[in-house]
Amino acid sequence: MVAVYAGHALPQRGVGIALPPEPGPAYSAPGIMTATTAPTLQLPADWRDFFALTKPRVMSLVIFTGLCGLLAAPGPVDPILGFTAILCIALGAGGAAALNQWWETDLDAKMKRTANRPLPSGRMDRKAARDFGIALSAASVLILGVAVGWLAAAILAISIIYYAVIYTIWLKPRTPQNIVIGGGAGAFPPMIGWIAATGEITLMPVLLFAIIFFWTPPHFWALALFVETDYAAAGIPMMPVVAGHHSTRRQILVYAVLLLPLSLAPFWFAGAGPVYGGAALLLSGLFLLLALRVAVFRGGAADMDMRPEKRLFAYSVLYLFVLFAALVADRWIMGSV
Amino acid sequence: MMTTPDEFETQRRKIIQGRNRMLGLVLAGFAVLFFAISIAKMSH
Numbered sequence: 001m002v003a004v005y006a007g008h009a010l011p012q013r014g015v016g017i018a019l020p021p022e023p024g025p026a027y028s029a030p031g032i033m034t035a036t037t038a039p040t041l042q043l044p045a046d047w048r049d050f051f052a053l054t055k056p057r058v059m060s061l062v063i064f065t066g067l068c069g070l071l072a073a074p075g076p077v078d079p080i081l082g083f084t085a086i087l088c089i090a091l092g093a094g095g096a097a098a099l100n101q102w103w104e105t106d107l108d109a110k111m112k113r114t115a116n117r118p119l120p121s122g123r124m125d126r127k128a129a130r131d132f133g134i135a136l137s138a139a140s141v142l143i144l145g146v147a148v149g150w151l152a153a154a155i156l157a158i159s160i161i162y163y164a165v166i167y168t169i170w171l172k173p174r175t176p177q178n179i180v181i182g183g184g185a186g187a188f189p190p191m192i193g194w195i196a197a198t199g200e201i202t203l204m205p206v207l208l209f210a211i212i213f214f215w216t217p218p219h220f221w222a223l224a225l226f227v228e229t230d231y232a233a234a235g236i237p238m239m240p241v242v243a244g245h246h247s248t249r250r251q252i253l254v255y256a257v258l259l260l261p262l263s264l265a266p267f268w269f270a271g272a273g274p275v276y277g278g279a280a281l282l283l284s285g286l287f288l289l290l291a292l293r294v295a296v297f298r299g300g301a302a303d304m305d306m307r308p309e310k311r312l313f314a315y316s317v318l319y320l321f322v323l324f325a326a327l328v329a330d331r332w333i334m335g336s337v
Numbered sequence: 338m339m340t341t342p343d344e345f346e347t348q349r350r351k352i353i354q355g356r357n358r359m360l361g362l363v364l365a366g367f368a369v370l371f372f373a374i375s376i377a378k379m380s381h
């Protein structure tokens with residue numbers, strides 16, 4: 001018979017070998033096809049796989065913007081309750097990411113960028129991922145509600161449902177506007193951080209929400225332009241796949257234009273000081289220039305290599321980090337907000 | 338990947354042991370967190 005042993009510490013996964021011809025079970029990780037009809041034994045998922053399920057890199061941006069919302073808010077924040085709020089935002093984001101991967105296992109398997117994730121690679125059982133996502137999400141909302149406040153907990157619950165259900169299940173497979181509307185899911189953390197500190201929704205957290213909301217489409221579409229084949233293979237209707245490059249580039253520019261005045265709105269209308277105002281003008285101006293470079297496709301060597309798109313994508317991540325850091329710096333240096 | 342049932346079992350035990358350790362750490366962390374939250378709420 002052919003037995004397949006697959007697991008984390010084993011150098012190669014899913015490679016079958018011929019064992020001595022005694023009858024016996026096949027050994028494999030979940031989802032690995034074996035060339036036998038014998039029952040299979042599966043290695044359990046490692047804790048690192050559960051950690052990977054939370055999308056730690058995405059979570060770092062979520063934690064950062066949530067922390068900035070908390071630190072930029074007026075008034076003192078108890079450090080333990082502040083830490084709890086950020087922890088709950090991180091747990092909620094991790095839970096939503098796990099649910100996203102549970103739902104999209106088949107799609108992830110079709111894309112080079114995501115094929116090695118714990119579920120599509122067969123290292124983890126889907127049910128375990130679903131239960132893990134639900135447990136993390138529920139725990140984050142309950143702890144935030146009990147420790148910090150139920151308004152912040154309600155917004156966190158909405159953001160988890162928004163990402164796991166509205167974006168992942170409903171919008172993403174159906175419309176090229178998926179990122180536009182779904183961008184709201186990633187825009188909640190600074191709002192939750194602010195509400196955790198102040199207990200109320202004012203103009204500033206709404207503006208912070210709006211900045212991330214309008215930042216998301218150019219950020220994701222820049223990525224979608226240079227990994228378009230991946231999305232097309234998975235049948236996801238991302239903008240470049242459905243509307244074409246020309247339309248996507250034009251829309252990236254439109255959002256970059258809108259982002260400039262919007263990023264300055266906290267300075268004009270919500271009490272942010274000159275440190276933030278100067279940083280927003282500089283950062284959004286550069287964002288606009290890079291988006292303009294993406295919009296004007298000249299067909300040269302750099303354009304064919306998608307260098308402007310890659311540059312805009314990398315800059316967009318830096319943009320959000322620095323813009324929100326400037327907001328906190330403004331509050332702590334100038335005492336504004 | 339060539340391996341035997343014994344190696345498979347060793348690997349399985351190693352993974353479960355690692356998961357148990359991590360779960361223990363997380364639970365201990367939550368116990369400390371809840372204690373700290375209680376103190377912080379009482380002092381307000």
